[in-house]
Amino acid sequence: MGLVLCAVAAAGHGLRADAQTIQIDGAGATFPYPIYSKWFSEYNTVRPNVRINYQSIGSGGGIRQLTNKTVFFGASDGPMTSEQLQAAPGRIVHLPMVLGGVVPIYNLPDLAADLNFGGTVLADIYLGKITKWNDPAIAKDNPGVALPASDITVVHRADGSGTTYIFCDYLSKVSPEYKSKVGVATSVNWPAGIGGKGNEGVAGLVKQTPGAIGYVELIYALQNKIAFGSVQSHDREFVRASIESVSAAAAAAADKMPEDFRVSITNAPGKNVYPISSFTWLLLYESPKDKERSRLMVDFVKWALTEGQKYCGDLGYAPLPEGVVRLEMEALNKIKVR
Amino acid sequence: MRAAGGWGGASGSRASEGRGFRLGTGLVALLVPAAVAGIAVVLTSGSILSIKEFGLSFWGTRTWDPVAGQFGALPFIWGTLYSSVLALLLSTPIALGIAIFLSDLSPYALRQPLVFLTELLAAIPSIVYGLWGIFVLVPIVRSLEMRTPAWLRHTPLFEGPPVGVGMLAASLILAVMVIPFTASVAREVLKAVPATQREAAYALGATRWEAIRATLFYGRTGIIGAIMLGLGRALGETMAVTMVIGNSPAISLSLFAPQYTMAAVIANEFTEAADALYLHALMEIGLVLFIITVAINALSRLLIWRVAAERQPRVVLPAAAPIG
Numbered sequence: 001m002g003l004v005l006c007a008v009a010a011a012g013h014g015l016r017a018d019a020q021t022i023q024i025d026g027a028g029a030t031f032p033y034p035i036y037s038k039w040f041s042e043y044n045t046v047r048p049n050v051r052i053n054y055q056s057i058g059s060g061g062g063i064r065q066l067t068n069k070t071v072f073f074g075a076s077d078g079p080m081t082s083e084q085l086q087a088a089p090g091r092i093v094h095l096p097m098v099l100g101g102v103v104p105i106y107n108l109p110d111l112a113a114d115l116n117f118g119g120t121v122l123a124d125i126y127l128g129k130i131t132k133w134n135d136p137a138i139a140k141d142n143p144g145v146a147l148p149a150s151d152i153t154v155v156h157r158a159d160g161s162g163t164t165y166i167f168c169d170y171l172s173k174v175s176p177e178y179k180s181k182v183g184v185a186t187s188v189n190w191p192a193g194i195g196g197k198g199n200e201g202v203a204g205l206v207k208q209t210p211g212a213i214g215y216v217e218l219i220y221a222l223q224n225k226i227a228f229g230s231v232q233s234h235d236r237e238f239v240r241a242s243i244e245s246v247s248a249a250a251a252a253a254a255d256k257m258p259e260d261f262r263v264s265i266t267n268a269p270g271k272n273v274y275p276i277s278s279f280t281w282l283l284l285y286e287s288p289k290d291k292e293r294s295r296l297m298v299d300f301v302k303w304a305l306t307e308g309q310k311y312c313g314d315l316g317y318a319p320l321p322e323g324v325v326r327l328e329m330e331a332l333n334k335i336k337v338r
Numbered sequence: 339m340r341a342a343g344g345w346g347g348a349s350g351s352r353a354s355e356g357r358g359f360r361l362g363t364g365l366v367a368l369l370v371p372a373a374v375a376g377i378a379v380v381l382t383s384g385s386i387l388s389i390k391e392f393g394l395s396f397w398g399t400r401t402w403d404p405v406a407g408q409f410g411a412l413p414f415i416w417g418t419l420y421s422s423v424l425a426l427l428l429s430t431p432i433a434l435g436i437a438i439f440l441s442d443l444s445p446y447a448l449r450q451p452l453v454f455l456t457e458l459l460a461a462i463p464s465i466v467y468g469l470w471g472i473f474v475l476v477p478i479v480r481s482l483e484m485r486t487p488a489w490l491r492h493t494p495l496f497e498g499p500p501v502g503v504g505m506l507a508a509s510l511i512l513a514v515m516v517i518p519f520t521a522s523v524a525r526e527v528l529k530a531v532p533a534t535q536r537e538a539a540y541a542l543g544a545t546r547w548e549a550i551r552a553t554l555f556y557g558r559t560g561i562i563g564a565i566m567l568g569l570g571r572a573l574g575e576t577m578a579v580t581m582v583i584g585n586s587p588a589i590s591l592s593l594f595a596p597q598y599t600m601a602a603v604i605a606n607e608f609t610e611a612a613d614a615l616y617l618h619a620l621m622e623i624g625l626v627l628f629i630i631t632v633a634i635n636a637l638s639r640l641l642i643w644r645v646a647a648e649r650q651p652r653v654v655l656p657a658a659a660p661i662g
């Protein structure tokens with residue numbers, strides 16, 4: 001109940017701070033919150049009359065609030081489903097803002113090298129089919145590594161999360177069994193393991209439990225200097241997640257980008273492409289009632305996609321490739337601003 | 339508001355003053371049942387899709403699959419009740435020990451500092467308990483689990499891999515959180531037992547232990563109330579539990595098994611639930627928790643009435659009303 005009340009209170013509608021300043025309210029995904037808040041505060045120095053207020057209440061909450069029009073814009077780590085789009089009172093535009101990756105982390109104290117994970121191997125671990133670290137399937141991808149005979153403790157996110165969505169999206173693409181037994185969502189019915197709350201919960205459980213494996217956002221692993229494994233890409237090479245290899249996944253997708261930008265870029269083809277990558281989207285109504293705020297938001301998105309991308313690296317986000325930015329600039333012109 | 343004015347008004351006669359006062363306090367007292375009814379209405383209307391879809395089977399289904407749209411509350415009901423009952427079993431003897439020591443045995447100089455410290459435990463936010471649980475309690479529990487002898491690990495109560503997080507860690511942390519509540523209320527109850535009770539017991543040649551037993555018996559309804567207050571706290575606790583219980587919707591007797599509670603699944607999954615049925619299923623979990631809490635409170639009331647109605651022993655003065 002508390003959560004509902006907080007969410008409702010947090011979304012209090014666009015009050016004007018004073019006569020000149022216009023406040024725009026948004027809500028949604030927690031994953032891009034650090035870069036969004038950086039952008040909003042930087043943008044406020046460029047355009048002092050615009051104050052953008054963002055509540056990171058989760059992608060699902062953001063979509064709900066946007067559908068109920070209690071906020072002006074939403075944000076989500078997974079694209080809205082066709083069902084959700086139909087339930088909305090107007091046409092919604094998806095705009096990719098930055099990129100994120102999800103990396104496997106593990107606790108094997110005596111290991112010298114970073115591990116390689118094949119896609120199906122990772123799926124079988126999370127299905128509870130591979131239960132020992134020295135399983136031949138893991139050994140095959142890690143020649144010369146002395147794997148211990150210890151049990152694998154699977155750790156996943158307990159809270160609904162875009163990170164889980166991206167991770168399951170990848171595993172479902174590489175393993176038909178994972179797709180039919182688990183599927184893709186922000187929360188799933190896990191066949192194995194224990195749940196930690198948030199990236200910090202998963203990382204904490206993995207750190208404390210010898211033999212544990214978990215998954216966290218790339219940015220979280222980088223900021224906290226957590227070692228992580230490489231994952232097999234679509235082109236069968238083992239790729240280590242980095243800002244470059246995540247950006248490469250988006251560049252690969254730019255050629256076949258659907259008009260509405262609702263695209264999954266996990267397991268994308270190409271060289272040095274990290275397979276567990278995803279966009280995170282900003283959600284706007286194509287023709288909202290409040291055209292003044294619409295114009296200000298379009299201006300902001302244009303700024304964030306060009307000028308704003310330079311703040312990505314420092315915060316550990318992968319910037320959008322130029323091809324995608326160009327497509328988005330065209331799409332932004334379709335949003336009604338008067 | 340009008341009623342309050344009537345009470346304080348200089349012009350009103352004594353009779354209307356009394357009426358106004360009764361009306362005013364009556365309205366305020368009605369606020370509580372109105373709030374309870376409001377919660378019930380909101381929870382029911384918010385979960386109507388799920389109630390229609392699953393009916394009563396929601397209470398007995400083990401599956402919780404947001405992808406397939408299959409929802410059942412059984413693992414969460416089990417986890418909530420099991421962890422709360424275990425926490426009560428662990429906390430009640432300790433809390434009563436604290437209460438007895440503080441009311442009857444403690445040297446005067448120690449009493450106030452100890453009371454203060456016990457109540458301080460109640461003031462710690464649950465997220466802090468949760469962090470303490472993850473970083474201190476869980477590693478201890480894990481090493482205990484690893485040292486459990488193999489023959490014991492094959493019994494249903496202790497089976498499963500030693501991961502540290504799970505039912506044992508959750509009920510331990512709940513016990514620690516519940517102790518200050520039960521202990522301070524039980525202490526107040528014992529303090530309120532008239533001194534004549536103890537004096538009468540001593541006069542009859544009772545030992546200290548026997549006198550304390552007589553005191554405990556005298557205050558038994560209040561003490562049951564104190565334990566039930568702790569149970570209420572344990573049932574609804576969210577943050578600390580979700581950080582150490584493992585969040586796995588499984589039904590197991592094992593203390594080592596990761597499990598889940600109703601409050602924890604709502605807190606974990608509510609923000610990301612965008613699908614209508616999913617959202618309603620989560621609301622229905624809240625409704626189930628609400629119904630169970632109300633039922634347990636009603637049962638504890640019944641228990642208190644029954645205990646209070648029992649024939650009282652000779653040492654208890656008939657004029658004094660039971661506390662609680």
